[in-house]
Amino acid sequence: RNNKLTVTEAGDFRLKVTAALSSAKPPPSNITSDINIWFGPRQIRVESAMLRMFNSGTNAAPYESVMVADIGDVNVNVFDLKDTCKRIREFYRKVVATGCIPLTMGGDHTIAYPILQAVAEKYGPVGLVHVDAHADVSDMVLGEKIGHGTPFRRCVEEGLLDCRRVVQIGLRGTVYTPDSYAWSRSQGFRVVQAEECWFKSLTPLMAEVRAQMGSGPVYLSFDIDALDPGFAPGTGTPEIAGLTPIQGVEIVRGCRGLNLVGCDLVEVSPPYDTTGNTALTGANLLYEMLCALPMVKYY
Numbered sequence: 001r002n003n004k005l006t007v008t009e010a011g012d013f014r015l016k017v018t019a020a021l022s023s024a025k026p027p028p029s030n031i032t033s034d035i036n037i038w039f040g041p042r043q044i045r046v047e048s049a050m051l052r053m054f055n056s057g058t059n060a061a062p063y064e065s066v067m068v069a070d071i072g073d074v075n076v077n078v079f080d081l082k083d084t085c086k087r088i089r090e091f092y093r094k095v096v097a098t099g100c101i102p103l104t105m106g107g108d109h110t111i112a113y114p115i116l117q118a119v120a121e122k123y124g125p126v127g128l129v130h131v132d133a134h135a136d137v138s139d140m141v142l143g144e145k146i147g148h149g150t151p152f153r154r155c156v157e158e159g160l161l162d163c164r165r166v167v168q169i170g171l172r173g174t175v176y177t178p179d180s181y182a183w184s185r186s187q188g189f190r191v192v193q194a195e196e197c198w199f200k201s202l203t204p205l206m207a208e209v210r211a212q213m214g215s216g217p218v219y220l221s222f223d224i225d226a227l228d229p230g231f232a233p234g235t236g237t238p239e240i241a242g243l244t245p246i247q248g249v250e251i252v253r254g255c256r257g258l259n260l261v262g263c264d265l266v267e268v269s270p271p272y273d274t275t276g277n278t279a280l281t282g283a284n285l286l287y288e289m290l291c292a293l294p295m296v297k298y299y
């Protein structure tokens with residue numbers, strides 16, 4: 001097969017790994033991205049055609065270790081974001097009930113909220129490695145509680161996160177209030193602003209993150225806009241002076257050893273991705289997530 005994010009044969013079925021797709025964006029909910037972001041997952045699938053079996057940098061062999069399947073798209077309600085969240089939550093309940101670790105392609109970052117509802121229902125409050133240009137902890141955006149700027153606020157309100165095991169990496173840009181990340185810090189999150197990442201390897205940071213996360217369940221949510229728009233322009237809310245793809249890979253590889261129970265790669269928007277490189281980067285980061293999962297064999 002030429003699409004390595006879809007289905008592959010594996011010799012050892014001890015762990016099922018699922019790449020599931022969902023996307024959601026009724027236009028009234030948010031003006032900063034648009035309906036075209038629904039097609040992010042489709043483009044990531046297209047670009048995943050170039051992915052190969054083995055990771056030359058780490059010698060990981062994910063397809064020899066776990067069963068990987070693309071279980072398709074969540075059938076979202078394009079007229080109703082709240083109903084879309086319900087549909088996503090119910091879909092992921094079934095996914096996690098089977099023991100699968102969902103790797104989700106997006107699409108709108110709103111999806112992290114209903115996914116985490118399903119994940120926390122199974123595992124209890126989870127640690128979170130959140131890589132993003134934006135904190136996504138607004139209470140409301142344009143009068144709406146549900147949107148791609150609010151998912152982690154809703155998660156905290158519902159007790160889905162173990163707040164002392166949350167790190168947000170790459171936050172930057174213009175914001176609505178002074179000390180915009182105070183709310184995150186007041187919840188106990190560690191906030192690593194982009195400025196702290198400039199000119200550095202993030203491998204030492206990830207050693208600290210692993211210590212913070214401990215052995216409990218961890219969810220990884222990677223918004224592609226964490227990367228600099230020079231590398232990943234195909235997204236709805238770009239912010240300059242962001243992370244490099246190298247730093248993105250360091251973060252994901254640095255999650256190896258964690259008890260990962262789910263991952264997502266979100267906010268890829270094909271209309272802004274004129275070269276396809278943003279979706280290609282997303283596909284490769286998803287591959288790196290696959291390699292970082294527990295039980296993956298390394299040569």
Ligand SMILES: [Mn+2]
Nearest residue numbers: 109132136223
């Ligand atoms: Mn986001």
